[in-house]
Amino acid sequence: MLSVKNLAVSYNGVPALHDVSFEVEQRQLVALIGSNGAGKSTTLRAISGLLRPDHGEIAFEGQRIDARPAFAIAARGIAHVPEGRGLFSRRSVMENLYLGGYTQTDRAQVNASLEEVFTMFPRLKERRNQRAGTLSGGEQQMLAIGRALMSRPRLLMLDEPSLGLAPLVVDDIFRILKEINTRGTTVLLVEQNVREALDIADRGYVLQTGATVLSGPSAQILQSDLVRKAYLGL
Amino acid sequence: METLMQAVVSGALMGLVYALISVGLTLIFGLMEVVNFAHGQFLMLAMFASYGMSVLLGLDPLVSLPIVAVLLGILGLITNRLIILQVIRGPMVAQIFATFGLGIFLANGAQFLWSPDFRVVQNPWLGQLAGGLVRLPGGVYLGVPQLGAAVLAGVAFAALYLFITRTKTGLALQAVAEDKEAAALMGINSQRMYDVGWFLGLACVGVAGAALANFYYIAPQVGNTFAIIAYVVVALGGFGSVSGALLGGILVGLVEILSPVVLGISPDLKYAVVYSVYLLIVFIRPQGLLGRY
Ligand SMILES: Nc1ncnc2c1ncn2[C@@H]1O[C@H](COP(=O)(O)OP(=O)(O)OP(=O)(O)O)[C@@H](O)[C@H]1O
Numbered sequence: 001m002l003s004v005k006n007l008a009v010s011y012n013g014v015p016a017l018h019d020v021s022f023e024v025e026q027r028q029l030v031a032l033i034g035s036n037g038a039g040k041s042t043t044l045r046a047i048s049g050l051l052r053p054d055h056g057e058i059a060f061e062g063q064r065i066d067a068r069p070a071f072a073i074a075a076r077g078i079a080h081v082p083e084g085r086g087l088f089s090r091r092s093v094m095e096n097l098y099l100g101g102y103t104q105t106d107r108a109q110v111n112a113s114l115e116e117v118f119t120m121f122p123r124l125k126e127r128r129n130q131r132a133g134t135l136s137g138g139e140q141q142m143l144a145i146g147r148a149l150m151s152r153p154r155l156l157m158l159d160e161p162s163l164g165l166a167p168l169v170v171d172d173i174f175r176i177l178k179e180i181n182t183r184g185t186t187v188l189l190v191e192q193n194v195r196e197a198l199d200i201a202d203r204g205y206v207l208q209t210g211a212t213v214l215s216g217p218s219a220q221i222l223q224s225d226l227v228r229k230a231y232l233g234l
Numbered sequence: 235m236e237t238l239m240q241a242v243v244s245g246a247l248m249g250l251v252y253a254l255i256s257v258g259l260t261l262i263f264g265l266m267e268v269v270n271f272a273h274g275q276f277l278m279l280a281m282f283a284s285y286g287m288s289v290l291l292g293l294d295p296l297v298s299l300p301i302v303a304v305l306l307g308i309l310g311l312i313t314n315r316l317i318i319l320q321v322i323r324g325p326m327v328a329q330i331f332a333t334f335g336l337g338i339f340l341a342n343g344a345q346f347l348w349s350p351d352f353r354v355v356q357n358p359w360l361g362q363l364a365g366g367l368v369r370l371p372g373g374v375y376l377g378v379p380q381l382g383a384a385v386l387a388g389v390a391f392a393a394l395y396l397f398i399t400r401t402k403t404g405l406a407l408q409a410v411a412e413d414k415e416a417a418a419l420m421g422i423n424s425q426r427m428y429d430v431g432w433f434l435g436l437a438c439v440g441v442a443g444a445a446l447a448n449f450y451y452i453a454p455q456v457g458n459t460f461a462i463i464a465y466v467v468v469a470l471g472g473f474g475s476v477s478g479a480l481l482g483g484i485l486v487g488l489v490e491i492l493s494p495v496v497l498g499i500s501p502d503l504k505y506a507v508v509y510s511v512y513l514l515i516v517f518i519r520p521q522g523l524l525g526r527y
């Protein structure tokens with residue numbers, strides 16, 4: 001469904017990615033792991049069109065998307081929950097959710113999505129008129145995920161959704177991501193919480209200094225020497 | 235006491251017109267972080283458009299108002315596409331020179347084409363209505379054209395506010411103003427929102443210009459005073475804040491008209507008082523009353 005081949009991206013001439021390749025099959029949950037500065041966020045930002053690649057190919061559902069503007073890629077069915085969540089903090093929870101459904105033209109469908117999001121995150125319903133900036137960290141992450149779901153994405157990409165959250169909340173988030181995936185949405189998850197991410201993932205890719213260095217079924221990745229030493233400290 | 239009431243009411247009414255002029259400036263800034271230094275000259279063009287249609291086509295300013303609004307909106311769109319989008323990625327000074335230069339070009343062009351003379355629209359309907367003067371309870375007299383202009387400004391401002399807060403496009407506009415990247419991830423095309431912002435912002439200037447044409451003199455340099463007032467209003471209310479423009483507009487309208495009455499100074503000095511109040515407020519609250527910057 002998503003295929004990234006030999007992706008290279010730089011910031012003002014300074015390379016951040018030089019050779020990133022991976023595949024995400026339909027209905028899979030794929031984890032992309034790597035330490036700080038490995039290039040995980042850069043990869044997601046290139047896929048969603050926020051960055052232009054120098055080389056390489058990104059194809060979604062068989063079509064090249066690497067030269068398309070971000071708003072057009074979003075409209076094609078890729079939702080990206082960015083690092084730091086990217087909420088509209090001055091707008092209310094409701095307004096954020098409606099903005100998530102911006103590409104949807106069918107009003108009934110938007111309302112149906114809204115109901116689904118509220119069922120998944122009852123807390124958001126309670127706080128629907130509150131400004132997003134006043135929510136707790138966990139609630140903000142729920143809103144960011146709920147907002148992404150409002151566009152009924154076929155591919156949901158999340159950049160470190162567990163960052164800065166209490167362990168119990170992290171468990172909640174991972175459980176919900178698994179559930180979203182089980183219901184049919186393909187998920188690409190960037191995480192530093194290696195074990196939890198690989199526990200719910202079908203496949204994993206390890207990114208190091210701008211290149212994918214390891215790939216395989218997540219159980220296999222968890223057993224690998226590289227991951228055990230470098231990421232799990234075993 | 236009656237003169238004070240009189241001053242308060244007229245000041246607040248004129249303040250609504252200032253608010254409408256300024257809201258375009260604040261809207262565009264909020265969206266693109268571009269200060270339109272040609273704002274006053276666009277107002278001048280709106281007044282001339284209204285005047286021209288009354289002289290050439292016999293259309294009353296009230297009739298030509300929607301036409302002027304749309305014309306100015308289109309002019310905003312063209313300005314955005316031809317000038318602003320070319321310089322927006324450049325340094326701040328490039329943007330300043332671009333719009334500042336445009337303003338000078340428009341004012342001098344108007345002077346060249348239409349001479350520096352002052353004109354007025356002859357016998358506008360609002361001027362003839364009820365003898366052109368209404369008496370409010372409390373012995374306050376108001377010119378019908380001034381009252382009409384304030385009502386028009388108030389209605390246009392309210393319409394803009396409802397559009398921004400209650401429609402999908404309005405919400406998208408606010409999203410782009412807050413975070414362009416996040417807005418793009420929602421599928422919002424920010425370039426399109428810039429078009430919408432310039433169209434709406436200058437349509438407001440169009441309405442204000444047509445409303446002012448009912449009673450204000452019209453000349454190539456008329457934009458200067460209003461431009462300076464608009465910058466003060468926006469800085470006072472807070473750059474990028476729509477409700478700040480309303481608050482700032484009314485405040486400036488009041489200070490401007492009350493200072494000669496209350497302080498007993500010459501009306502020539504009223505702007506000195508306006509700027510003093512502005513400096514005072516900005517000194518205490520640099521981001522403006524309702525601003526975030
Ligand atoms: N805006 C930027 N300008 C310049 N360099 C950047 C920018 N963003 C990231 N980089 C560089 O690109 C490389 C990859 O960064 P990236 O943010 O993709 O890493 P990451 O894997 O997401 O790390 P983290 O886990 O810390 O979020 C790093 O060397 C980083 O310093």
Ligand SMILES: [Mg+2]
Binds near residue numbers: 040042083159
């Ligand atoms: Mg990152």
